[in-house]
Amino acid sequence: MINIALDGPAGSGKSTIAKAISKKLNILYLDTGAMYRAFGLMAYRCGVDAKNAVEVEKILPLVDIKVKYVDGAQRTYLGDEDVSEKIRENHVSMLASAVSAHQCVREKLVELQREIALGTDCVLDGRDIGTHVLPNANYKFYVTASLEERTDRRYKELVAKGHTVDKDALKEEIATRDYNDSHRKFAPLRQADDAVYLDTSNMTAEEVVDFVISRIK
Ligand code: DC
Numbered sequence: 001m002i003n004i005a006l007d008g009p010a011g012s013g014k015s016t017i018a019k020a021i022s023k024k025l026n027i028l029y030l031d032t033g034a035m036y037r038a039f040g041l042m043a044y045r046c047g048v049d050a051k052n053a054v055e056v057e058k059i060l061p062l063v064d065i066k067v068k069y070v071d072g073a074q075r076t077y078l079g080d081e082d083v084s085e086k087i088r089e090n091h092v093s094m095l096a097s098a099v100s101a102h103q104c105v106r107e108k109l110v111e112l113q114r115e116i117a118l119g120t121d122c123v124l125d126g127r128d129i130g131t132h133v134l135p136n137a138n139y140k141f142y143v144t145a146s147l148e149e150r151t152d153r154r155y156k157e158l159v160a161k162g163h164t165v166d167k168d169a170l171k172e173e174i175a176t177r178d179y180n181d182s183h184r185k186f187a188p189l190r191q192a193d194d195a196v197y198l199d200t201s202n203m204t205a206e207e208v209v210d211f212v213i214s215r216i217k
């Protein structure tokens with residue numbers, strides 16, 4: 001059984017790397033951020049303040065998040081609705097970060113993540129995979145890049161999708177999200193002691209993938 005953990009802040013390139021590794025090694029890719037995004041979207045639709053633990057806990061029994069694989073790619077569902085595209089909208093990022101701070105949300109989603117990961121070879125990306133979700137993962141990487149570079153990557157990604165984006169506001173948002181994700185009480189973003197640290201600021205996606213694969217081999 002192979003479990004590869006990729007953790008790091010927003011926009012560090014984790015998902016690009018994870019997708020490439022999953023293809024090269026022919027293993028599953030589990031995007032755990034998508035689950036927190038789906039939860040954040042659900043809170044928004046229910047009119048719940050994502051920061052309010054009591055309100056969020058009330059909708060917990062209603063939240064039915066599933067992941068399915070279509071042609072090897074993850075699709076994320078809220079009940080029967082495929083929300084894979086909706087959860088990529090920029091406003092959902094902050095909602096995901098806010099709901100992810102609550103212990104009850106993390107417990108529910110981590111259980112699902114472990115269920116999937118422990119039954120199959122896979123690469124997972126997130127914030128707490130190496131430290132909390134799968135502390136015994138065979139391979140762990142902590143992937144990061146400068147705030148400037150991460151903003152630039154996210155900006156290009158959103159613009160390519162046809163969104164109009166204020167780059168300064170985006171930078172501010174990413175910095176706030178990093179702060180929130182690394183300062184929350186439960187399973188914050190942190191490099192696992194046994195993870196390989198990788199600053200990708202001056203690396204192409206291909207170079208990063210080659211590096212990670214070489215460490216795995
Ligand atoms: O990876 P992403 O940007 O799609 O994640 C969205 C948010 O979800 C992120 O700001 C924090 C939260 N998250 C988390 O707390 N733990 C994870 N394993 C993955 C994401």
